[in-house]
Amino acid sequence: MKTVKILCKVLAAALMVSLAFGCNNAKKKQLAELQAEKARLDSIAAAEQAQKAQKEKAAMKVIENLPEEPVFDIITNLGTISVRLYSKTPKHRDNFEKLALTGYFNGLLFHRVINGFMIQTGDPYTRDTSAAAVAKYGQGGPGYTIPAEFVPEYRHKKGALAAARRGDVANPKKESSGSQFYLVQDEKTCAQLDGEYTVFGETIRGLDIIDRIASVETVKERPVMDVKIIKVSVSDLK
Numbered sequence: 001m002k003t004v005k006i007l008c009k010v011l012a013a014a015l016m017v018s019l020a021f022g023c024n025n026a027k028k029k030q031l032a033e034l035q036a037e038k039a040r041l042d043s044i045a046a047a048e049q050a051q052k053a054q055k056e057k058a059a060m061k062v063i064e065n066l067p068e069e070p071v072f073d074i075i076t077n078l079g080t081i082s083v084r085l086y087s088k089t090p091k092h093r094d095n096f097e098k099l100a101l102t103g104y105f106n107g108l109l110f111h112r113v114i115n116g117f118m119i120q121t122g123d124p125y126t127r128d129t130s131a132a133a134v135a136k137y138g139q140g141g142p143g144y145t146i147p148a149e150f151v152p153e154y155r156h157k158k159g160a161l162a163a164a165r166r167g168d169v170a171n172p173k174k175e176s177s178g179s180q181f182y183l184v185q186d187e188k189t190c191a192q193l194d195g196e197y198t199v200f201g202e203t204i205r206g207l208d209i210i211d212r213i214a215s216v217e218t219v220k221e222r223p224v225m226d227v228k229i230i231k232v233s234v235s236d237l238k
Contacts, residue, residue: 052102059101062234063094071204071235072100076110077228078213081183081206082235083161089149092163092176092200099179100232104142110227111137112182115214117189120164121229122180129226137222138180145175149198156190159183159203159210174198185214204237 074081085093109126113119125133125140163176176198184190217224
């Protein structure tokens with residue numbers, strides 16, 4: 001009996017050592033897997049950063065040769081809107097050029113559409129149409145704002161291109177969103193926005209496309225069907 005008890009103790013001790021060794025191996029395996037995953041994600045992030053830098057470098061080369069008031073085509077699934085950027089709002093012009101030429105706007109939705117008022121886009125959250133993301137529509141951007149550039153002669157006329165922004169309480173300096181913008185559909189209802197939101201361009205072709213987008217069916221100002229920017233590129237128009 002004593003021999004059996006001793007054997008049981010030895011087996012128990014061996015089992016504990018085995019379990020401890022097994023747990024240790026499991027932890028090592030888990031740590032190795034986490035390290036491998038981190039390395040994979042770091043590699044992806046580095047590749048994305050390199051690709052972003054390459055896009056920005058290519059964009060800058062194009063920007064260097066653009067006229068003072070360049071024209072861009074906003075190509076949507078409902079038609080093309082051509083806009084001229086104003087020279088007297090250089091911060092907004094330069095920012096729009098950079099975002100457009102690096103593909104930032106590609107695939108974004110017109111997330112806020114009010115018939116008889118304006119149509120709004122430029123929110124990166126709209127690339128994700130899941131319910132969780134939809135709740136954030138209107139809050140996204142590139143992580144920076146642009147100082148207001150109010151020019152009295154630039155009004156909210158039909159087709160005006162203007163920067164969206166947060167409200168006055170949170171944004172007393174009226175700084176613009178880094179990427180969200182809107183196009184005026186109705187001059188009368190948007191006249192109240194003069195001097196409050198930076199107008200930095202105008203539509204020179206495609207006013208009918210603005211009307212077409214404004215007339216789509218909406219629920220709480222969001223189009224029922226996706227109205228999407230396919231691409232924003234330098235236009236051949238002068």
